[in-house]
Amino acid sequence: MSVQVFGLPVSRGVAIGRAVLVASSRVDVAHYFVDAAQLPAEIARLKQARDIVSQELGALKDSVGGDAPAELAALLDVHLMLLHDDTLAAATRHWIVERRYNAEWALSAQLEVLARQFDEMEDEYLRERKADLEQVVERLLRALAAKGAPLSPVVPVAARDFAGEDPLILVAGDISPADMLHFRGSVFTGFVTDVGGRNSHTAIVARSLDIPAVVGARDASRLIRQDDWIIVDGDSGVVVVAPSPIVLEEYRFRQRQSHLERERLSRLRAKPAITLDGLKVELLANIESPDDCVAALAAGAEGVGLFRSEFLFMNRAGALPDEDEQFDAYSRVVRAMNGLPVTIRTVDVGADKPLDRISAAELRHEHILNPALGLRAIRWSLADPDMFDVQLRAIFRASAFGPVRLMIPMLSRASEIHATLEAVHRVRSRLDQEGVARGELQVGAMIEVPAAALSMPLFLKYFDFVSIGTNDLIQYTLAIDRADESVAHLYDPWHPVVLKLVLDTIRLATAAGKPVSVCGEMAGDLEFTELLLGFGLRSFSMHPTQLPAVKQKILRTDTQRLQALVAAAVDPESTQAFIQPLARQTRSA
Known part of the structure; x- marks a missing residue:
């Protein structure tokens, strides 16, 4: 009998295949393929x-x-x-x-x-x-x-000989972002989880891997059995279990249509992103590993707007990567981008991206009651200066191979700014004393805490550029855990106060002559493209898979017609139900 399970759509597209269940356990269980x-x-x-x-x-x-x-x-x-x-x-x-x-x-x-x-x-x-x-x-x-595990536990198996002809879909209570990366290039064509929010880091990684996904489906792992045929509708958030032949054929038709649309959009790769009224827009890529550079360049990215360095630190049984390992990863990205700018964010762990030596369960229940407000991102780096110095040295060394921007996450106060810049200066001086080759780093700040957005004059005084991390900015402004599906309906990127913070940040940075970009999920969301252009944004950073569609939207936009949308978006009495129809009306005008 066919059953439908409803959750949150987090990564677009349709996946059809047999279910592979990852059962929950009171003991943490590693999941990987063996050669x-x-x-x-x-x-x-x-x-x-x-x-x-x-x-x-x-x-x-x-x-x-x-x-x-x-x-x-x-x-x-x-x-x-x-x-x-x-x-x-x-x-x-x-x-x-x-x-x-x-x-x-x-x-x-x-x-x-x-x-x-x-x-x-x-x-x-x-x-x-x-x-x-x-x-x-x-x-x-x-x-x-x-x-203990075998010597080489994680093997990214891409061959399908053990999976048969049928595509496979991962079904689990939850999947960590690091585990998601282990499935890169493997046999899974989609995934479903019982828990999670639309903008949890696991969902973000799924989008970066271009895997159709539904999270927060609550009873999925209970209702779905091993090897069940299922459909993951990443557009509507529906999982169809044991679909009828008619439903199966309908979704297969949608898969073919989606493939044709992607092929059509890929033809825009070499076309500059210029609006109808002649404004040039920079489109950058968010990446998680050096291997992602291939997809970024294939999509026409003009650089890397966010390299999430924390994924080098995860799934390592608590052992941190040393300077040479980090240098190898960063320099591979810089060389692969062939002279295009690369923005490397310093390690951002905590919340739903814990290190192995601090388990997610410990963060949630035993040690830290609210990890999203705890020792994470720059707070963690400043609390471990030896680790921070090692990462800064590796980034400085990689900058000898091309333009590199250093980006600091979750800054909120002057003391953190001064401590961070002092660490950068200290590492630069030591490298020079040692005669180590390095380039010049532009140093920028992520604006993802309301305190930072409201302190823009201070940030613009000390930093070369800023980048708005809309995911955390929304979370902290609205006091909503973005990984918690029980409050997912309250996570509202259209909230007027959130949009006002984004607008003010863009305008203040532009007026000061400092580059400003958006690297959060809002940058790759087509519903926000015109609005951000109307705000004055001229640099977007997103997953490579989202870039062609955003470029097409930019090519079709006349920013002269967006003022009504901008005014409505930041009106405290406006609602999403009003703004979105207005956005559609603006696009069709």
């Missing part, structure tokens, strides 16, 4: 973990005294039986061999299958044995974690 040559070693890891748990359970059983309840020994017997049952052991090996899952992922996948079978049993006693199975799997996962 064919690693299969025997991965199966050996699983067997070793099973032997360890078997010894643990046997020792526990031997330690049970004669005065202990008989049920306790019987329970341990049940756990031992489940541990060695082929429905767990052999089936888990099947996931490793056929799908190339790592051992932890294979265990989680098989637990999901068996848990559903237990839930469907009529006998209450048998249904309750699901808890025993979960405890056994948890023991296995802990044993695997204790023994």
